Amino acid sequence: MSLFKGRFFSAAVAVGATMALTMASITPAEAQRQTLRFATSNVGSYGYAVGNVLSETLQRELGRGYAVVVQPYPSTSGAMRSVMDGDGEFAYTADVGMRSLYDGDRPYDNYNPRRGRLVHTLYVYPMETFMLVADGRKGEFNSYKDFDGKPGYYTPAGFMNWLNMRRVFAALGYEFNHVEIDNTTVADAYEAGTIDGSAGYTTAGVSLPTYWREAELRANLAAVNPSDEEMERLRSAGLNPVRVDPSKAFSQDLGTDTIWAVPIYFAYNVRADMDAGLVEQVLDILYANVDKLVEGDAGFGPLAADFVGTQAAGVAANPDIPAHPGLAAFLRKHGQWNDAWTVAQ
Known part of the structure; x- marks a missing residue:
């Protein structure tokens, strides 16, 4: 046997032995671990940040039979596509994003998911x-x-709050x-008269985006509510x-004690082919541990106040989507399922 062949044979034996020892150290339970990718x-x-809090809670409660991991993408649409193409299980989205998907609007025009829609x-x-x-x-x-007109x-064209205001104006029959x-x-556009009004938004009713935090330092503002x-x-x-409550988000008086706002419900949605028992188990776990979610991020406050109602509201925003x-x-278990809604097949 040549020196080269001898070294190759020895190396192959060593690698094979290492792989055998590695495989032997994996327990049957670990070998069958199910991965849940957010x-x-x-x-x-x-x-x-929200995905990490959810994944940590689920990993703790689901146990060693599951590996719950977070996979970041450059955009929300990228995260949605990855799951619909089979490269993940839970996709970060929102009710307005789901609307764009099912209506075939950009960036989902001419898009055919390899595994199925959310x-x-x-x-x-x-x-x-x-x-x-x-x-x-x-x-x-x-x-x-x-x-009107x-x-x-x-907010920036195409972003979630822009989509939200566009559907608000459409529902009211006003020109957007x-x-x-x-x-x-x-603030400069207000002063120059370039715009008559602007959409503001909070996260979980308490947090302003950075640009509105800066704008309110330079301009005196007032909130306008929809009529009855x-x-x-x-x-x-x-x-x-x-x-x-404007006092929780703004540093100035907006001329009202209550702002009536139209919510966007952000979600981690899955394809219809995920096991129904597992999805129900995930919801049960998060419902039972919602206080721990709030400890991880205060933005879960509204979810803690009405976990079941938040799920129902997400469906009600787009009741034609399964x-x-x-x-x-x-939702049936908690008495908040609407028989007019559709169950995904």
Whole structure:
């Protein structure tokens, strides 16, 4: 045997022995571990932070039979596509993102998922979108009707809150006239009269985005609420306004004790082919441990206040989109399933 062949044979034996020892050290339970991948938004985003809290809770409660991991993606649509193509189990999304998916709007036009579309599964926290004006003009705006066709900045075009305000205007039958400006120039646009109003938003009713935190330091603002008749029209469209206490998010008085905002329900949804028993188990675990979720991130506060109702609200926002059988079973168990909704096949 040549020196080269002898070394190759010895190395192969050593590698084989190492692999045999490694395989022998893996217990049958570990070998059969099921991986649950949370495809989320980019590192540093709020969706990524939420995904980590959820995954840690599920890993602790599901035990050694599961490996729960977080996989960040550059965009929410990228996370959604990865799961629909089979490269993950839970996809970070929102009710407005689900609407775009099922309507075939960009970035989902001409998209055919390799494994299947997402369905309603797990809704975890809200963002709340509302209208603001310069305080000096608050007398001109008494309802959303006063924004009909008027130039407004509704957050960056294509973003979730922009999509939310677009569906609000569509539900009310008003013209949506968006003016695209840089986030940092909102206060200047108010002063220059470039916009008549702008959409503001909070996360879980308490946290303002950075650019609104800066804008309120430079401009005096007032909140504008929908009229009672507009509130009813929004509810009829499945867009149920919620109360936001402005004192918890803003450092100034907005001229009202209550802002009525239309929520976006952010979610970690799955494909219909995930086991229904496992999905129901995941919901049961998170429902039982919702206080621990709040300890991990205060943004889970609204979920803790009404876990079951949050799931139902997520479905109600898009009632034509199917709900996962596991979610349907969970909602039936808690008396909040609507027989008009569809269970995914």
